[in-house]
Amino acid sequence: MSKVVIIGSGFSALASACYMAKKGYSVKVLEKNEELGGRASLLEIDGFKFDMGPSWYWMPDIFERFFADFGKKVSEYYKLEKLSPAYRVIFG
Numbered sequence: 001m002s003k004v005v006i007i008g009s010g011f012s013a014l015a016s017a018c019y020m021a022k023k024g025y026s027v028k029v030l031e032k033n034e035e036l037g038g039r040a041s042l043l044e045i046d047g048f049k050f051d052m053g054p055s056w057y058w059m060p061d062i063f064e065r066f067f068a069d070f071g072k073k074v075s076e077y078y079k080l081e082k083l084s085p086a087y088r089v090i091f092g
Contacts, residue, residue, distance in 0.1 A: 001026050010038025015066060022070065 004020045006013050009031040017027045035041055043050040057063070057080065067074050 003028070005030060008038055009033075009036040011040055013038065018066075018070065 001024065003026045004017075006017050006020075006027065006029045009029055013029065014036065017029050021027045029036075033041070039052060041052045043052050060074075060080075064074050067077075
């Protein structure tokens, strides 16, 4: 079995790891931080939570296609709730 090492654990790296594993590779993901997610991680300070990356769900069709590639449905793993407003930017 061929081995693959993927450096980083952002969405692209994790998706690559999934596709490589599906093709039969032995995959190892290396991440310098304590948690996975790359720029899509969460920072918690004094009880406040900060999204550290991009708003990750602007293209739901991409996620639906990814899950379908593995015989799964997005709805099996999470439920989306549309927020209004989707986000708010506040300048000091």
